[in-house]
Amino acid sequence: MKNTNENYAGVPVWEKTTLTIREAAEYSNIGINKLSEMLRSPNCTFVLYVGNKKLVKRKAFEEYLKNKLSI
Numbered sequence: 001m002k003n004t005n006e007n008y009a010g011v012p013v014w015e016k017t018t019l020t021i022r023e024a025a026e027y028s029n030i031g032i033n034k035l036s037e038m039l040r041s042p043n044c045t046f047v048l049y050v051g052n053k054k055l056v057k058r059k060a061f062e063e064y065l066k067n068k069l070s071i
Contacts, residue, residue: 013026013027013058014027014058016058017057017058017059018048018055018056018057018058019055019056019058019061020055020056021035021036021039021054021056023056024056024058024061027058028061028065030071034071035056036054038071039054039056045057045060045064046060046061046064
């Protein structure tokens, strides 16, 4: 079977190691602007820089959210 855009959904978010800001926003129900602000924080434990691109380490992000009452 050919791997075309029509029949290829990609890796599910819950199985990815890292997420884009957009994926993390959709996954967590936190806005893109708030996530971007959180990722700019110098003590952010769930940001991964790939060149200029910022990715979210999914498991570390989940742990961060699990231990927070408000953000």
